[in-house]
Amino acid sequence: MRPTPEDATRVTCVGAGVIGGGWVAHFLARGYDVTAWDPAPDAEEKLRRLVDAAWPALIRLGLADGAARDRLTVAPTLEDACAQAHFVQESAPEKLELKRDLLARLDAAAPEGVVIASSTSGYPMTEMQTGAENPGRLLVGHPFNPPYLIPLVEVVGGERTEADAVAWASRFYEVAGKSVITMDRELPGFIANRLQEALWREALHMVANGEATVEEIDDSxxxxxGLRWAFMGPCLTFALAGGEGGMAHMLDHFGPSLKSPWTRLEAPELDRALYDGMVEGCERAANGRSIADLVAERDQGVIDILRATGRLPGRREERK
Amino acid sequence: MRPTPEDATRVTCVGAGVIGGGWVAHFLARGYDVTAWDPAPDAEEKLRRLVDAAWPALIRLGLADGAARDRLTVAPTLEDACAQAHFVQESAPEKLELKRDLLARLDAAAPEGVVIASSTSGYPMTEMQTGAENPGRLLVGHPFNPPYLIPLVEVVGGERTEADAVAWASRFYEVAGKSVITMDRELPGFIANRLQEALWREALHMVANGEATVEEIDDSxxxxxGLRWAFMGPCLTFALAGGEGGMAHMLDHFGPSLKSPWTRLEAPELDRALYDGMVEGCERAANGRSIADLVAERDQGVIDILRATGRLPGRREERK
Structure with missing residues (x-):
């Protein structure tokens, strides 16, 4: 039986490497009972080391009531690990056959109806769920490293995943303290990885051509x-470049420069639908805040981040 | 006569819109005497309003000794504005002919040897310096909006710019509290804009294809x-995805996936030179810090930023 997302208290994490172990740390810190399983002989020792290393950070973040490291159990078999689960998070190595077989075994072992999520960053669930008897409860819950600190989880089902399972997982992750984006279609790289991969590829081109060094890329x-992206995304940030006119003015002004060869990625046609999509999207995102409100918010955010990361400019002692 | 970068106390800002006015606010806050000039009839009123709006943020950031808004003078003519300058920052609209003519006039008006920087984000100095009698002192000092908060300035000369002028400007900006990247060649979009433009173009494609909304892109x-990029760049961040093996392991592991269609930007060939460039660049950037050191730094940075931006997860009151 599938509990409600609010009533789920027992999480099973399968695979206890950097990502799986990070999930374990996250769920422990949020007050769950966690059962882990990993076939590697030294997995338990490594996992407990990872959790111990993360714990001071999690204390600083603030533990949930009752959160404790001794609520972690390492099970001897996959079947034992799944027997009492309210939710299963799979974080095995990125190999399609392995994931397909493992998900079929998890489906056979987990109680009826319990949702099983894969941390995969590479495979669509449609390709991974083919071996399972109950593919409807299999979906992707893609985290960012480390899962105990970075809030984002991208949730998406495969062709045979039930909509109820997707809705359950999205709500469950929210209750468990994550920021959830629920996608309505499978997309290679999901959303965040596509975006950062575009930047990353341009960076590789620049290094390959001697146009910038690794340090210059990171510093830039x-x-x-980067100072703005920690709290205001690229769309809303660019809307502010349009002054009081916002995204519409920005597209009017800088739209033509989309054709200039600033990157190796070809720009899309800025047609009416895209124009409207961007402008209306920014209006929804602003949610009633004026451009002046957003500018004030951005300024305060940058100051907070400069202070938090020890980068407030000092007094200029070198000058009288 | 060109003073030393440390002895420069008088800055002239030509063009007083969002960027030029932002420069004025920055230099005032860092304790400079600032003279501004802008041909628009209401320029002075708008400029003083912009400085007043920015001032509370600048107080929170920490003003330099002696910094004061009344050290701003608005000059009646370009020639008056430049007569006593130790440094000139041009922030006129992005029109090539206008910039070319204006830079020639600034060159004629500014004291001998004084360095003149353009805020342009679009034109190479080689194309803008053709009308000036002394092109050797003309260069690009490209800021990010708002210049009084975002530290980055990209400095690059044109074909006829003297190396001494580039070195002077880079040092001057540092003394004035900026983070400087000095480029050895003209590159459309410089470095940071190329990188963010790649991400931006992928975002536009995703909206155009209905793959993600503006809000999802920003949230992702x-x-x-984005939580990491405020203090650790994309290269070093990705190196941590390689675990103890760092960037080398990351490229070994994820190199092949560069060929998968995650973005519309084609990946470069990951040949030996690029591989070594990335690995050695990350080692230089780490500067003696181990992967474990960097992981601890990243974790602390993310926590600091979550706290600074009010996003520490609360206690889970919704669960027993």
Missing amino acids: ITEGP | ITEGP
Whole structure:
């Protein structure tokens, strides 16, 4: 039986490497009973080391009531691990056959109706769920590293996943303290990885051509746009470049420069539908805040981040 | 006569819109005497309003000794504005002919040897310096909006710019509290804009194809990779995805997936030179810090940013 997302208290994590172990740390810190299973002989020792290493950070973040490391059990078999689960998170190595077989075994072992999520960053669930008897409860819950600190989880089902299972998982992750994006279609790289991969590929081209060094690339982000992206995304940030006119003015003004060869990625046609989509999307995202409100928010956010990361400019002692 | 970068106390800002006015606010806050000029009839009123709006943020950031808004003078003519300058920052609209003519006039008006920087984000100095009698002192100092908060300045000369002028400007900006990347060649979009433009183009494609909404794109960054990019750039961040093996392991492991169609930007060939460039660049950037050191730094940074931006997870009151 599937409990409600609010009543789920027992999480099973299958695969206890960097991602799986990070999930274990996250669920423990949020007050869950966690059962882990990993076939590697030294898996338990490594996992407990990972949780111990993460714990001071999790204390600083704030533990949930009752959260404790001794609520972690390492099970001897996959079947034992799944027997009492309210939710299963699979984080095995990225190999399609392995994931397909493992998900079929998890489906056979987990109580009826319990949702099983895969941490995969590479495979669509449609290709991974083919071996399972009950594919309807299998879906992707893609985290970011480390899962105990970065809030984002991208949730998406495969062709045979039930809509109820997707809705259950999205709500469950929210209750468990994550930021959830629920996608309505399978997309290679989901959303965040596609975006960061585009930036990453341009960076590789620049290094390959001697146009910038690794350090310059990193500095250009941390001292520049990265300061804004920690709290205001690229769309809303660019809307502010349009002044009081917002995204519409920005597209009117900078739309033509989409054709200039600033990156190796070809720009899409800025047709009416895309234009409207961007402008209306930014209006929804602003949710009643004026451009001046957003500018004030951005400024305060940058200051907070500069202070939090020890980068407030000092007094200029070198000058009288 | 060109003073030393440390002895420069008088800055002239030409063009007083969002960027030029932002420069004025920055230099005032860092304790400079600032003279501004802008041909628009209401420029002075708008400029003083912009400085007043920015000032509370600048107080929170920490003003330099002696910094004061009344050290701003608005000059009646370009020639008056430049007569006593130790440094000139041009932030006129992005029109090539206009910039070319304006830079020639600034060159004629500014004291001998004084460095003149353009805020342009679009034109190479080689194309803008053709009308000036002394092109050797003209260069690009490209800021990010708002210049009084975002530290990055990209400095690059044109074909006829003297190396001494580039070195002077880079040092001057550092003394004035900026983070400087000095580029050895003209590159459309410089570094940071090329990188963010790649991400931006992928975002536009996703909206155009209905793959993600504006809000999902923004959330995927602010709740995901954007939390790291405020203090650790994309290269070093990805190196941590390689575990103890760092960037080398990351490229071994994920190199093949560069060929998968995650974005519309084609990946470069991951040949030996690029591989070594990335690995050695990350080692230089780590500067003696181990992967474990970097992981601890990343974790602390993310926590600091979540706290600074009010996003520490609360206690889970919804569960017993």
